[in-house]
Amino acid sequence: MRVAELELDLEAFEGPFDLLLTLVLKEEIDLAEVDVAGIVLTFIETLLGRARSGAADEAERELGEGDLEACGEFLVLVSALLELKARLLFDDEAPELAELEPEEAAEELARRLVEYRRMKEASAWLASRLEQERDRYFRLGPAPLRPIGERPIVAQDAAALAAALRELATPPKVVSLAHMSLRYPPLEQFVERFRSLLGRRSRFDFEDELGDLSRVEQAIAFLALLELGRLGEIAISQAAPFAPIRVERKTKERSSVWTNARSA
């Protein structure tokens, strides 16, 4: 019998034991969801099943030795699983538990087992009760009851109410919509303007040419400059912050040489 091949059928997992271990170590299954007691039960049931089906004496003894090994392996794996799970569940308690003496630890464990045992029996009682009461039929629905008790209103301040009313009575400020009707020339217009300017001159200063335009128009003009810069038609320079912006035509010699070379 091999522990790794133990077939499990748990609430959170169905398959061989070694796959469960792999998934837990890869953190693809939350160990908190895994019912370790269920694994132990499955293992014991499998062992008992094998013992019952064992036929010849000798074969049985061999099987027994094999099972002893399997039991050892299983104990190691399950205790590791349990420790992992305990650490997950009792994150902040872990150091305290580690400091406990064996007797105290046993008492703590007993306390928890007892607690769970009682709840388990209580759930069995509930289950049988549910079975007894299965033929109870009653009306279900929201209770059409008047809410009980009146809610006292918090003490109110007349001045605060007056202030709030005054605010409501004041006509609201007119919101300026000026920005919505903002008009400015299209970018292309400036692009063409700069191109023709640079056709006549090899360089110019931004402020000299456009100083008399509005702020918005200047902004559009500057965008047009950036566009020309991006296209590689001009070079933009500035000696220092806030110094005049100098715009220069880029010599096209290089590219024309290249074009000539190709067409040749």
Add this chain to the structure above:
Amino acid sequence: MDERPLRLITNSPLDLLARTVEALLVVASAPLAVDELAEAADDDAGRIDAALRLLAERYSEGRSGIVLEQVAGGYALRASREAAPACARLFERPAQRSLSQAALETLAIVAYLGPCSRPEITRIRGVAAEATVANLLERGLIAEAGRDDGPGGAIRYRVTPLFERVFGIANLAELPRLDDLGGDVEQIRERLHAVAEQRGA
């Protein structure tokens, strides 16, 4: 023509009160406590009790299709058990009636220890309780009841009147005493201490 009322024949003051209580119980879809009945009927609790006794006699198993029962901290009418098969044909099986083992354990913990939080349930059961708690909330068997003290206060839960109704218990005191549960508890404790002594030695 017989002009007498169907169920309550006399016109004594108590009978009149019993008729009022009867009407209130028919209208309500949740159990009504004696205090609530007294307030609605504008009468005192002692007389309400007497009226309820009168009604309980009339609305009892074998005598009527409707049965008056003391449940979930109050009084409510339900169908008689005789009528259960007919009711079953009319209604779908209520969702509250089929509960998994995990749901029952969680319900037991909340019933006994509530209000209690999900971390507490997880600690006792040793399995994450998220899905089970959500399931019980959806079925209306538990409800939120404040938050834990301290930082990050987890939501606490308690069982609802519907829980008591589904399980047919008048109040939580009807649950078996916790001390009477877990019979082999001492054995476990002894065994664990024996192991501890061996390790400690």
